[in-house]
Amino acid sequence: MDLSLSDEQVMLRDTLTRYLAQSFAFDPHRPRDAKALWQALGRDLGVLGAALPAEAGGLGGGAVETMVIADALGEALAPVPYIETAVIAAGLLRRASGERAGALLPQLADGSVRAVLAAGEADSRQALEAVSTIARQSGNGWTLDGEKVVVAGAPGADWLLVTARTAGSARDVRRVSLFLVPADAVGLSRHDYALIDGLPASDLTFTAVTVPADALLGEEGSALPLLEQARDEGIAALCAEAAGLARKMLNDTVAYTKEREQFGQPLASFQALQHRMVDMFIAAEQATSAAYLAALHVEGPAAQRSRAVAAAKATVSDAVRFVGQNAVQLHGGMGMTDELAVGHYFRRATAIEQQFGATDHHAKRYAALMRQELAI
Structure with missing residues (x-):
């Protein structure tokens, strides 16, 4: 299975990551203009329509492009309803078709309208x-x-x-x-x-x-099959957002422990904390792998899609909780304040853990799907 990105996907990732870092970098002391960011994502960068066909004003991409975008938005903690509008609502409108849906899709793609x-x-x-x-x-x-x-x-x-x-x-x-x-x-x-x-x-x-x-x-x-597919696409994108969040919390924690000193030496020099950060790294990599699993199967047959998405969300919920809790703990009391970015990332990670169902829900969902497959 090829997990490498194409040249176009790498360009999309690098362009969006660089733009977010330069123009909308997260700063706990300075609010960001979410409306301006949304318009920039649609009008200037075209990422809101990346997964839509060209006739709908999009770029003709798919689940991998959505994964790349959601990952970058998660890393930047972007306060925009990308999954709700550009993934779930746009996916529903595209599949429901009809004159009204067709007229609305280009407006979703350029960011002038939200649904x-x-x-x-x-x-x-x-x-x-x-x-x-x-x-x-x-x-x-x-x-x-x-x-x-x-x-x-x-x-x-x-x-x-x-x-x-x-x-x-x-x-x-x-x-x-x-x-x-x-x-x-x-x-x-x-x-x-x-x-x-x-x-x-x-x-x-x-x-x-x-x-x-x-x-x-x-x-x-006849909306239920469309809703199930749109929800799975939203979960796959959420897994990618969580992977970006986990990576950012890990990197910030490693940087903090290199700077913060105790007993005359950096926290990062203590072996017990090194082991803890290695565990965080493994969990962050698991989240990334789970996001790939969901993205690579979300456009497949319904049963295969649902199993992959359920497995990915169960994995990601555990991983993002583990990374977030340890990031806060290693930052000490400051980790739960608004003064440091990690506290804000942790709150988003906590919301993601429950969004669209927590670990238990998706573990049970996966088990039920496997029973159905074995019974056939």
Whole structure:
């Protein structure tokens, strides 16, 4: 299996990494303009459309390009909804097709418009089929009623891709549909807040929100396979972001222990701490390998894709927690303050550990998928 990047992918990685380091380097004492960064990623660098086809305003790349971008954004701790908009929402729109989706994709690619998926509900956890939001046909359109929770990236989004049930019970795998809803729709209320990592999210309430007939993306009741694929693509990108985070926390910790002295000598000279940092290095490499595993299989058959992504996320969740906790510990009390970058990276790593399901969830998912394969 070839794990090397092509010349074009190396150029993409180097260009984005250099740009982020020069123009949007993380500084705990100086806030960054997330809106300007988003526009630069779309308009100036074209990375928001890297995985989209050329006819949609993209660069015609795929999962590896997405991995490269997410890794670089993770290393820079970029405060942008890349996975929510450029990976998940764009992937859903590309596969759902239709006139409205086709018109929206170029705007996502250039960064002029944002869209995010609103799928999670209070008791759904990671079950995409657990949808209580109802969509009823009304005149020439649809009327939506229900609630969505912890919608990452919703503050600042222009469009919401909302899952709703057109028939069946709350956990029926059939009859789940996807609707394109403007973020300022009448009857839509939003409660915004910051997550543990400081990134924005919202709880949404839909009260008789009406949308036209063409707001239905794809065929009625057939959205679940599209949602599962988009979620796996988002998890694969999240694994790559985590790999970038882990590498940055490791490098910062090594640099800190070379400078910080105790008993008249650098912390890095103590053998016990050297062993600890070697363990961190191994965990960071495991995260990187897991990100490659997910990226190389995410465009494959559904069963193969799901197994690879589940294995990768379980590995990454453990690895990023181990690296983050040890990075904070080796920095001492300063590691948990806002004065050092490591504290901010650790909070993002903690969020990633739980996002889209933690280790236990994906270990169980992998086991269930393997049982299904062996039963065939």
